[in-house]
Amino acid sequence: MKDAGPIDHQNCGECPIRHRAVCARCETDELAQLERIKYYRSFEAGQTVVWSGDRMDFVASVVSGIATLTQTLEDGRRQMVGLLLPSDFVGRPGREIAAYDVTATTDLVMCCFRKKPFEEMMLRTPHISQRLLEMTLDELDAAREWMLLLGRKTAREKIASLLAIVARRDATLKLRGVAGPLEFELPLTREAMADYLGLTLETVSRQISALRRDSVISLEGKRRVSVPDFGRLLEEAGDDSDGGYLN
Amino acid sequence: MKDAGPIDHQNCGECPIRHRAVCARCETDELAQLERIKYYRSFEAGQTVVWSGDRMDFVASVVSGIATLTQTLEDGRRQMVGLLLPSDFVGRPGREIAAYDVTATTDLVMCCFRKKPFEEMMLRTPHISQRLLEMTLDELDAAREWMLLLGRKTAREKIASLLAIVARRDATLKLRGVAGPLEFELPLTREAMADYLGLTLETVSRQISALRRDSVISLEGKRRVSVPDFGRLLEEAGDDSDGGYLN
DNA sequence: CGTGCCATTGATAGGTCTCAAATACTGTGG
DNA sequence: CCACAGTATTTGAGACCTATCAATGGCACG
Known part of the structure; x- marks a missing residue:
């Protein structure tokens, strides 16, 4: 190092x-x-x-x-x-x-x-x-x-929220809207996600698997995520429908 | 109103x-x-x-x-x-x-x-x-x-942290150190405390009762709190021993 | 082809929430 | 001053969610 x-x-x-x-x-x-x-x-x-x-x-x-x-x-x-x-x-x-x-x-x-x-x-x-x-x-x-998020959201909502934030930022960078399918790289390890979300890394892993089982997301490798329906992801995140336009 | x-x-x-x-x-x-x-x-x-x-x-x-x-x-x-x-x-x-x-x-x-x-x-x-x-x-x-606090502390630690913050602020206002016994008014309802701490009001109530049972605090009425040993309260809050001197 | 890190999955324990009821307090009107 | 209503708080029992402990799988790198 x-x-x-x-x-x-x-x-x-x-x-x-x-x-x-x-x-x-x-x-x-x-x-x-x-x-x-x-x-x-x-x-x-x-x-x-x-x-x-x-x-x-x-x-x-x-x-x-x-x-x-x-x-x-x-x-x-x-x-x-x-x-x-x-x-x-x-x-x-x-x-x-x-x-x-x-x-x-x-x-x-x-x-x-x-x-x-x-x-x-x-x-x-x-x-x-x-x-x-x-x-x-x-x-x-x-x-x-x-x-x-930390005080009131469930583990599943926390994961969905994090994915939504990263997806949104990625779409902004690429100058594309959030309509249609999105695909992006997760820049964090499971442990870092856990530290971010106030969870354990095992729970993070389980909830990501669950979101994949329910077809909210799909994975290619461990880090590359694709979101077929961004609105669906926002629902899972539990936010207001607008999904935090303030940022 | x-x-x-x-x-x-x-x-x-x-x-x-x-x-x-x-x-x-x-x-x-x-x-x-x-x-x-x-x-x-x-x-x-x-x-x-x-x-x-x-x-x-x-x-x-x-x-x-x-x-x-x-x-x-x-x-x-x-x-x-x-x-x-x-x-x-x-x-x-x-x-x-x-x-x-x-x-x-x-x-x-x-x-x-x-x-x-x-x-x-x-x-x-x-x-x-x-x-x-x-x-x-x-x-x-x-x-x-x-x-x-929201992401990593237990319910008991959350309550203790909140009490410590209010106690410290009160001591500052009265220009007294935090050594020796402290007594102060809690300006929040149980529900407001719950909203602050990411808990339910029942859990807040139970943890306050538990801290009282364990002699970390005592109550006069519902809102007036006294803390015989501030260091003990800080331990319960789970913070570093200095307890957030940055504020 | 190991070695080590990262991730997944399973079983179980434990903490907090939910639902429910009882109790204490506050303020109001008689 | 007291009775009452409404709100705040406490306490209990059980369910549910997440953490913990443990084992396995997968991938990159030497």
């Missing part, structure tokens, strides 16, 4: 997350300032980015790959509390110590900003704090949606 | 939440601007402030009392996703439609700002967006703490 280390400097103008990340609203001169305090780091799937309780002297954007935030109880019970996709922000300005474990679940590239300069820049660059506020409010909404 | 209606105009300088609310960092002239777009509303315990899906043309600070944010599944299952105490902020700048039900669980006074002018003021008043960002990040941390 080695840190893949810093990679070559890259121009913000060509950055794939340029229009969605914390820098989305920045002007050219503001980007130039950011470029002076940024550096890239890469991680391999499975590596830990930071441990909860460790000092963290940067904040960062996910450029590519998937990372997770998890919390752990003394006896080892774990709960994922955030799923970080490209353009999502990691770290809290004003906080020295990481509050969560951050782990790369796939190969991961992050655009890191040295914290001190970033904080100073925030004070004089409303474009950054405005965008960060917007992103944080979105995350809060997502967290609250997740609280409903 | 009547809306107690607007109350007399009040000076921001004398406001009890002046130093903790969204206006905390505002200068005198900024307060003057806020005063022009604010109005007070009072609600009686049990009243609904807004329904999820309704148009919401204001944002607000809780001045006194307690309100809750809840989400509901089609079949009626409910999950509380936020507990709003004095100084907490309600509503999302940039959003027209309320995403959650907001309910007064005690008599409640809110300081409301007309949304449009508030949004415009945010654009030219960094003190407001900075403070709002900070508050939103705090809420996100609290939501994630709650996700751990």
Whole structure:
């Protein structure tokens, strides 16, 4: 397990997350300032980015790959509390110590900003704090949606909800509607799904098998899922019929 | 159930939440601007402030009392996703439609700002967006703490956690440490506790009885709780020994 | 062709929910 | 001040869902 280390400097103008990340609203001169305090780091799937309780002297954007935030109880019970996709922000300005474990679940590239300069820049660059506020409010909404799932949904509904979210995001990326059959890759292991959903991995496995038996989904290999009828999946998820248009 | 209606105009300088609310960092002239777009509303315990899906043309600070944010599944299952105490902020700048039900669980006074002018003021008043960002990040941390509770804690641990949080907040308000015996009022019904914790009210009742049997707490009436040994309560909550110093 | 990780499946135990009834409390009107 | 109605809370019995413990299967990689 080695840190893949810093990679070559890259121009913000060509950055794939340029229009969605914390820098989305920045002007050219503001980007130039950011470029002076940024550096890239890469991680391999499975590596830990930071441990909860460790000092963290940067904040960062996910450029590519998937990372997770998890919390752990003394006896080892774990709960994922955030799923970080490209353009999502990691770290809290004003906080020295990481509050969560951050782990790369796939190969991961992050655009890191040295914290001190970033904080100073925030004070004089409303474009950054405005965008960060917007992103944080979105995350809060997502967290609250997740609280409903954790507190009130059955195991079957939890699985269906997770599949619906991944399917929807995948359809968005591919610029296709959610009508008609969908097919996508599940970027999480059964264990990670369990940590996300507040279940055991055995229950996750059983419910996926059940959804397959009932023809709500079908699998090719362990990770590739296809959904013949997205409306059916949403019903199984137990949400309102609109299925969370707020995201 | 009547809306107690607007109350007399009040000076921001004398406001009890002046130093903790969204206006905390505002200068005198900024307060003057806020005063022009604010109005007070009072609600009686049990009243609904807004329904999820309704148009919401204001944002607000809780001045006194307690309100809750809840989400509901089609079949009626409910999950509380936020507990709003004095100084907490309600509503999302940039959003027209309320995403959650907001309910007064005690008599409640809110300081409301007309949304449009508030949004415009945010654009030219960094003190407001900075403070709002900070508050939103705090809420996100609290939501994630709650996700751990909902996903991984037992019923007994959930109850103990809730009691610990209320006890800690009460001790803070009274400017006393958490050493020695604590006594406080529970501002929630069993049903509201159940909605908060992702349990049924019967399970809440049983676990409170169990904690009493085991001398972790004692009750006077239904709502007044005393905790002889706070450390013991924290152990029951299953948290790290520090018990969430981050809040 | 092992080795190790990930996933599936089975049997059983245990925790929480559901349904039901009794009890305590609050506020109201006589 | 008391009786009553309505709400909140407690307690019980049983069912159901998910966790736990255990074994097996499948796939990638050396």
